[in-house]
Amino acid sequence: MLKSSDTTTTSTGSGSCSPSAYSAGKWSYSPRTNKSSLSDPSKDSLEFAGFQGCASSREFLWHLAADQEAQYDRFPAVSSWKWDLSSTSCSSSDFRSLDAEKHKEEFIRELVERGGWLILGDSITEGHFFSISCSLYPHVVALPDYVANPYFDRAWPQNMYLNPNSPLIPTLTFPPGFNITQTPLITFRRIDLLLSTEELVELHREKHLKGEDQGQGFELFSDEKVWTLSPTEYLPEIFLAPLPKANYANLIVSTAGHWTTTLFSGYANEPTKEGIERHGEGLDGLIDFFGQAMEVWADQVQEAINKDRQGVVLADGKGRARRQVLVRAYLTGHEDCHDHRKPWTKVKPMKWNWYNWGSIWKYNDIFEKVVSKMQYPDIHYLAIERPARLRPDAHATGDCLHIMAGAGVLEGWTEYLWHFISKENPNLKAEKGMRVYSGTRFQ
Numbered sequence: 001m002l003k004s005s006d007t008t009t010t011s012t013g014s015g016s017c018s019p020s021a022y023s024a025g026k027w028s029y030s031p032r033t034n035k036s037s038l039s040d041p042s043k044d045s046l047e048f049a050g051f052q053g054c055a056s057s058r059e060f061l062w063h064l065a066a067d068q069e070a071q072y073d074r075f076p077a078v079s080s081w082k083w084d085l086s087s088t089s090c091s092s093s094d095f096r097s098l099d100a101e102k103h104k105e106e107f108i109r110e111l112v113e114r115g116g117w118l119i120l121g122d123s124i125t126e127g128h129f130f131s132i133s134c135s136l137y138p139h140v141v142a143l144p145d146y147v148a149n150p151y152f153d154r155a156w157p158q159n160m161y162l163n164p165n166s167p168l169i170p171t172l173t174f175p176p177g178f179n180i181t182q183t184p185l186i187t188f189r190r191i192d193l194l195l196s197t198e199e200l201v202e203l204h205r206e207k208h209l210k211g212e213d214q215g216q217g218f219e220l221f222s223d224e225k226v227w228t229l230s231p232t233e234y235l236p237e238i239f240l241a242p243l244p245k246a247n248y249a250n251l252i253v254s255t256a257g258h259w260t261t262t263l264f265s266g267y268a269n270e271p272t273k274e275g276i277e278r279h280g281e282g283l284d285g286l287i288d289f290f291g292q293a294m295e296v297w298a299d300q301v302q303e304a305i306n307k308d309r310q311g312v313v314l315a316d317g318k319g320r321a322r323r324q325v326l327v328r329a330y331l332t333g334h335e336d337c338h339d340h341r342k343p344w345t346k347v348k349p350m351k352w353n354w355y356n357w358g359s360i361w362k363y364n365d366i367f368e369k370v371v372s373k374m375q376y377p378d379i380h381y382l383a384i385e386r387p388a389r390l391r392p393d394a395h396a397t398g399d400c401l402h403i404m405a406g407a408g409v410l411e412g413w414t415e416y417l418w419h420f421i422s423k424e425n426p427n428l429k430a431e432k433g434m435r436v437y438s439g440t441r442f443q
Contacts, residue, residue, distance in 0.1 A: 017090035018424065022416050023386040027343035027408075028084035031076060038075035041066035046134075048079035049406025050099050055133035055142035055160060063130045065404035068397040074341065078394060079406045081343055083387050095419055098135045098411060105168055107418055108139050111185040112162060112172050115249025115312035115321070117417075118239050120191045122227075122257050124331060127402055129158055129188035131410035139166040140185060155227045157238075159184040175313040177243030184246060189234060192258040194297050196230035197221055204266070207292055222265035226258055231297060235304040239323070242310060249312040249323055250421055251301070256330035256363035257401070259290050260356045283359055291366040301325055302376050324378050324425060326417060327371055329385040332360035334392035337400035347389045357401075380425065384416050 038044045045066040046053060054060065061067040065074070085095060096103040111117070119125055133142045140160045144152050162169070162180050169180075193200065204220050239251050260283075261268040267280040267289070281288075311320035334340070335350055335357075350358050364383065371379040387409060388394075394407035403409045422428075 016094045017419055019382045019384050021089045023384055024088045025083050025085045027081045027390060029080055030082040031080035033076055035076060038072045048076040051134040053137040055137050055140045056130045058146040062396060063127060063405045065397050071397050081408050083408055083412045098415055104136060108136060108168055109172060110422060113315035115247050116185045117250050117252055118248040119188045119252045121254040122192045124257060124402060125254055126188055126190060128410050128413055131405040132186060132414050133160055134405055135411055135414055139163050139168055154190045158188045160186040173315040175247060175315045179244035182244045190227040191229050192226050193228040194253060194255050195293055196228055199230055200293060203293060203296060218266055220264060220266040222263055224263045226263055231300040240308050243313055247313055251325045252328060252417060254328040254330050256360055259286060261286060283356060287359060287362050290363055291370060294367050294370045298371050298376050298379055302378060305378050327367060327381045329364045329383045330360055331385050331388045332357040333401035337392045337395040340392040342393055344390045382420060387412050
């Protein structure tokens, strides 16, 4: 019997396109249209991006960066760049672009027949969900309907289902128990920190407030709004939920953006707006705590997978497979992003280090080191942030952190995640020729 401890986790892989090889590409100009300007925001922004439409209705024009006329001059150029892998070790015939209808159909087929995706993170990840809903349209539908009811809280789950009218349906083989209208292909949940605030307060008390006063009067968090949830809730109730409620094969997470001394005010070491002195450990101290928190998170996630006796249900009598977890490197913002109109060829240093942007690489480095340990064989770190780092021109209209759909950045995340899941994951070797799921691996 092959057990979890018999394999190690790697983010470099031995396949055709490792994360590092993918990240070594470059942005190449590749327009999809002869149009030279944007006149109809809803229609033209989709055409420029190569989308037939978008299943998600949440903040539609905002996600497409077509909500402010003052920035219409970005189009169509901003949507006319492709991540070019021709100079890398990635095989162009093996790496599939969702611009091709046949690849879109292959992706849908794998989500149905080999299990869906549960995507957890902050509003950057929410933008990724929106982008996927465009890439897979019209074969998917998304709920809730934000046109009919725009008042859903950000914590509300967003689900992508197979469109009952998709012409693919007669060609698909469904896992036993799969329900087209009940079983999501992809779900997004807004979980900013991956752990609950209560868990983080307790962890901080345990690690940092030992002593006589036990931190009396100390407050770890400010009153800044944050959406998060405990793994003790989202792992058993969502990720591991059985059919027909769910059939997730992959948990995809990303975090760091809300790990600031504004939210974690107990770490702040600069005066308040009122001039009150604060003497926290600063951002470096918070980053150390982030590492401790991610170890707790990784322990809980790996333990949940180890104890999962069901696995993801495969179609066509192929049994079950062990679920997997992917950590996508977090993305920093770009200062003065709206002054840019084309990609960079190399990442440029920041001038002001807004928020925690100048330290995002430290969070990513720590998270990668944590989950690369041998005790986490089912958690994989994907350092694929470089394409986005080279796109200061690709942000939403209202800020310089969120990335617009259709510029190729979010779409590249989807394509690489799909590639890694289906071709690069080292644990795929454990599946080959194995039919019976044992609850620890395959037998």
